[in-house]
Amino acid sequence: MRFILTGMVFAAVASAQQPPPTFYKEVLPILQSHCQECHRPGEIAPMALMTYEQTRPWAKAIKANVLSGKMPPWPADAHFGKFANDRSLTRPEIDTLAAWADSGAAEGRAKDAPPARTFVDGWNIPKPDMVVRMPEAFAVPAKGAVEYQYIVIPSGFTEDKWVQAIEVRPSNRAVVHHAVVFLREPGSRWLAGAKTGVPFAPEVSSAQERMMNTGGGGSDILTTYTPGMVPDQWQPGQARLIKAGTDFVFQIHYTANGTAGPDQTSMGLVFAKEPPKQRIVSVNAANRMFRIPAGDPDYSAQATYTVRAPMTLVNLFPHLHLRGKAFQYDVIYPDGRTDTILKVDKWDLNWQLSYTLAQPLTLEPGTRIRATAWWDNSANNPANPDPKAEVGWGEQSWEEMLVAFMNVAVDPNVSLRNGPR
Ligand code: HEC
Incomplete structure (x- = not known):
């Protein structure tokens, strides 16, 4: 008891001596490193948090949102895995933002401010060497289901190109639920005859054919866009290959949100500055056979990917829809050891993120990656569009999916035919 009392006295003295945090000295560095990627003009957040004037009115809301863990968005369970793009706050950072709000949100002295964080206007990757834009806008209706739209855009590449960073940017973020860019290589018959642009x-004449299109007809995925995702940027020496003559196929899931409007998505590419030592390719574990019973609050299913060629796992992108509840990746080594490398325990379709190890x-070879998904198909799930429905695989948000996407680095000369796929 004495010890505890002494500790409390010290704590009280320490906090009494510490001046309350100020915007320039303690708060701005946190906003720069954890918030401004989204909270700046032209990005996805509703307000900018760049200056004192912009931030001051939000002090109480900032405290509430960081204490509840709602901001910054990072739904992974901190007990499993460590991620290079983890944007969550440390306890002291949360305490600083809360103390700032509680002590009257002081401005402090401008000379204490860190240098402003610089952004490439309009991009979160370095300035792109090439921008690929949908030649025509798609008119998104105000309501109703919109089938996945496909846009074939020839790369025009007459030689193979290696790409180091990629960012997809919708022009109308409010209606783009997600976008996938596939690489349709020369010789592919997928969507043959489609008019470009x-x-x-x-x-489609069957569910199988629709599923094949959803998966890109066997094409490699160049990148995926979801709101709030950190764009792909590979380490020096790692890059994605885009072969000469490849067509980009944008697959965009538009969702009507009450306001009709056009979208014309673009993609920025930064080419590798050096010859790659490793090629990045995407692989996945998927389960298309599950049936989630109506009303089930905790239904689970799994999918497994077996490693056939040596590879390095670089990042993870779990994918479920509205009834998703949790998602876990386990690595099962050939000797039977099992490691949980990611657990997303607060699944939120608004924050489908990619996790870079x-x-x-x-x-x-012989290692397996096992993905486990949990769904809540009960009325207690506020996102559930219909707890009375049994639900299986489908493209729309009111249907479900179970896909564990992964980007892996492989020897650039390895044949992918029997390898990563
Ligand atoms: C990945 C993008 C992203 C990051 C990073 C991010 N935010 Fe947000 N923030 C949003 C979006 C989008 C919204 C509005 C939608 C929502 O609330 O989910 C929002 C909403 C908020 C709100 C609530 C606004 C309201 O209307 O009540 C606050 C406060 C906030 N953010 C603070 C922060 C702070 C502080 C950080 C950094 C510690 C941060 N956010 C990091 C995207 C982001």
Whole structure:
């Protein structure tokens, strides 16, 4: 008891001596490193947090949102895995923002401010060497389901190109639920005959054919866009290959939100400055067979990917829809050891993020990656569009998916035919 009392006295003295945090000295550095990527003009957040004048009115809301863990968005469970793009706040950072709000949100002295963080206007990657833009806008209706739109855009590359960083930017973020860019290589028959540059929903004669289109007809995924995702930027020496003659195929899931309007998405590419030592490719574990019973609050299913060629696991992108509840990646080594490398325990379709491993994992053939998904199909899930429905695989948000996407680094000369896929 004495010890505890002494500790409390020290704590009280320490906080009494510490002057309350000020905007320039303690708060701005946190905003720069954790908030401004989204809270600046032209980005996804509703208000900018760049200056004192912009931030001051939000002091109480900032405190509430960081204490509840709602901001910055980072739904991963901190007990599993370490991620290079982890944007969550440390306890002292949370305490600083809360203390700032509680002590009257003082401005402090401008000379204490860190240098302003610089951004490339309009991009979160270095200035792109090439920008690929939908040649025509797609007119998103005010309401109703919109089928996935496909836009074939020839790269025009006459030689192979290696790409170091990629960012997809919708012109109308409010209606773009997600976008995937596939690399349709020369010789692919996928969406053969499609008119280039014009958004269209392919005609399909079976559920299988629709599923094949959803998956890109066997094409590699160049990148995926979801709101709030940190754009892909590979380490020096790692890059994605875009072969000469490749067509980009944008697959965009538009969602009507009450206001009709056009979208014309673009993609910025930064080419590698040096010859790559490793090629980045995407692989995935998917389960298309599950049926989630109506009303089930905790239904679970799994999917497994087996490693066939040596590879390094670089990042993870779990994908579920509205009934998603949690998602976990486990690595099962050939000797039977199992490691949980990611657990997203607060699944939120608004924050589908990609998780870049702080320590990339070298995987030997025979290793398995097991993805486990949990869904809440009960009325207690506020996002559930219909607790009375049994739900299986489908493209729309009121249907479900279970896909564990992964980017892996492989030897650039390895044949992908029997390898990563
Ligand atoms: C990945 C992008 C992103 C990051 C990073 C981010 N925010 Fe946000 N923030 C948003 C978006 C989008 C909204 C509005 C939608 C929502 O509330 O989910 C929002 C909403 C908020 C709100 C609530 C506004 C309201 O209307 O009540 C506050 C406060 C806030 N953010 C503070 C912060 C702070 C502080 C940080 C950094 C510690 C931060 N955010 C980091 C995207 C982001």
